[in-house]
Amino acid sequence: MITLTKSLLIAKGGERDCYIHPEDNSKVIKIVHKTEEHNNQNELEYSYMTYIKKRKGLDLSQITDCYGYVSTNLGKGLIFDRVLDFDGTPSKSFRYYLANKIIPLAEQELLITELKNYLEENLILFVDTSLTNIFCPKVSDSSYKLIIVDGLGAKRTGIKFTLYKISKAYTKYKIKRQWDKFMKMYEKDVKRAKLGKRPFTRL
Incomplete structure (x- = not known):
């Protein structure tokens, strides 16, 4: 199990929190934080990414790749690429x-x-x-x-x-x-x- 702490939190959305992967800082882990009813964004995104990655010759150069689920102390998380500048600096929006x-x-x-x-x-x-x-x-x-x-x-x-x-x-x-x-x-x-x-x- 992967342990996520507040120091790894880099973004907070309406439904999900985004953490730097503690074992690989080129990846992030998205965790659903809403306890009330939500839109299952992790499940939707995982389903869609799994679907499009079955296409031959798919170009992933302008979206972040998805690497599947992982167990964390905050629940099930979904792993994605982290976007970094050419010098390793965290990219901005x-x-x-x-x-x-x-x-x-x-x-x-x-x-x-x-x-x-x-x-x-x-x-x-x-x-x-x-x-x-x-x-x-x-x-x-x-x-x-x-x-x-x-x-x-x-x-x-x-x-x-x-x-x-x-x-x-x-x-x-x-x-x-x-x-x-x-x-x-x-x-x-x-x-x-x-x-x-x-x-x-x-x-």
Whole structure:
């Protein structure tokens, strides 16, 4: 059994906590922390990742890979890659870079286009399109890449989740629809960053 402590906690979401793996700091462990009714995000994500990884030639370069379940002192956890910069520094979210105007808008647009093409070519569903679910690791001193760390597959179980896995046409439709939502969120945040009046509280 793996022991997780508060010192390893790096992120807290509405349903799950994210810890650095104590035996491998290139990995994280996601633990469901809600005691009341929840959407079983670990189960949804594990099911979806298992499904897409059966495809031949799947490109995992812009999502974090999933390595299955592990027993911890806080319950069953799901292991994923941890996103790090090229020098080993923990990466920050895309929203962090946007809010602090670190990456020029023209370069942001190139990164976004690259991610959009990646999702479409690999038929990967990014459903929880928050900019905090996309990390932006530095891959060199002057270049970046977008990697989705959360929000793949579905927000809840049901007929739609099944359709995503059996209908390519429905998957393509859903990818486009969710991407349109993402772009609206992105454009709203760009305007907010330009105005500089309301600070970003979630980065």
